[in-house]
Amino acid sequence: MSRIGKTPITIPSGVTINVDDDNIVTVKGPKGELKQELKEGITIKIEDGILHLERPLETKKHKALHGLYRALINNMVIGVSEGFKIVQELVGVGFKASNQGQLLELGLGYSHNIFIELPKEIKVETVTERGKSPLIILESHDKQLIGQVAAKIRSMRKPEPYKGKGIRFQGEVIRRKAGKSAAAAK
Numbered sequence: 542m543s544r545i546g547k548t549p550i551t552i553p554s555g556v557t558i559n560v561d562d563d564n565i566v567t568v569k570g571p572k573g574e575l576k577q578e579l580k581e582g583i584t585i586k587i588e589d590g591i592l593h594l595e596r597p598l599e600t601k602k603h604k605a606l607h608g609l610y611r612a613l614i615n616n617m618v619i620g621v622s623e624g625f626k627i628v629q630e631l632v633g634v635g636f637k638a639s640n641q642g643q644l645l646e647l648g649l650g651y652s653h654n655i656f657i658e659l660p661k662e663i664k665v666e667t668v669t670e671r672g673k674s675p676l677i678i679l680e681s682h683d684k685q686l687i688g689q690v691a692a693k694i695r696s697m698r699k700p701e702p703y704k705g706k707g708i709r710f711q712g713e714v715i716r717r718k719a720g721k722s723a724a725a726a727k
Contacts, residue, residue, distance in 0.1 A: 546607030550592040550615050553622045558592060558614075560585050566614060570621025572682040573662070577613055581606050585614075592618075620682040627691045630674040633698075633706035638667045638675045645677070649698040649708070657697075663690055676711070 556570040564579040582597040596603040637648035647655040668676040681687040700707035
């Protein structure tokens with residue numbers, strides 16, 4: 542039995558889960574609504590505010606999908622009840638971030654500023670304090686979407702290993718390299 546797949550999901554108050562005839566799971570909560578299609582015969586049973594997923598066969602594929610769909614539905618339940626938040630920091634001299642609504646403007650040392658139009662499901666906020674790195678704060682109820690957008694923003698200027706300049710997730714540790722100083726000491 543899949544350890545992840547057999548773990549029950551507790552449904553918090555204010556969250557409703559519906560399963561259509563087409564095996565589409567709809568999760569509604571105070572933060573929004575998400576949908577996910579279940580394939581390969583994976584079924585859902587809800588009893589007393591606890592959700593269980595069951596698989597039809599013990600094949601390797603069904604075992605893998607059992608854990609996958611349990612994780613996806615759990616992320617949906619957490620997202621519509623609490624939401625997800627990702628904080629990114631811009632490390633580098635002159636790096637800037639600002640937003641006007643859903644339009645994010647990044648000044649990353651290129652000859653031009655980069656403009657990114659964010660989906661309406663994501664709330665963006667930029668914080669610039671004197672003496673600290675600018676921050677980009679993303680909030681959403683959809684974990685997959687917020688992760689994809691955060692990865693896209695990070696790809697605009699990945700952290701480099703010599704000085705550590707670039708866009709990084711808050712708390713991320715960058716492996717640093719020594720550079721040319723070791724060769725100059727000879």
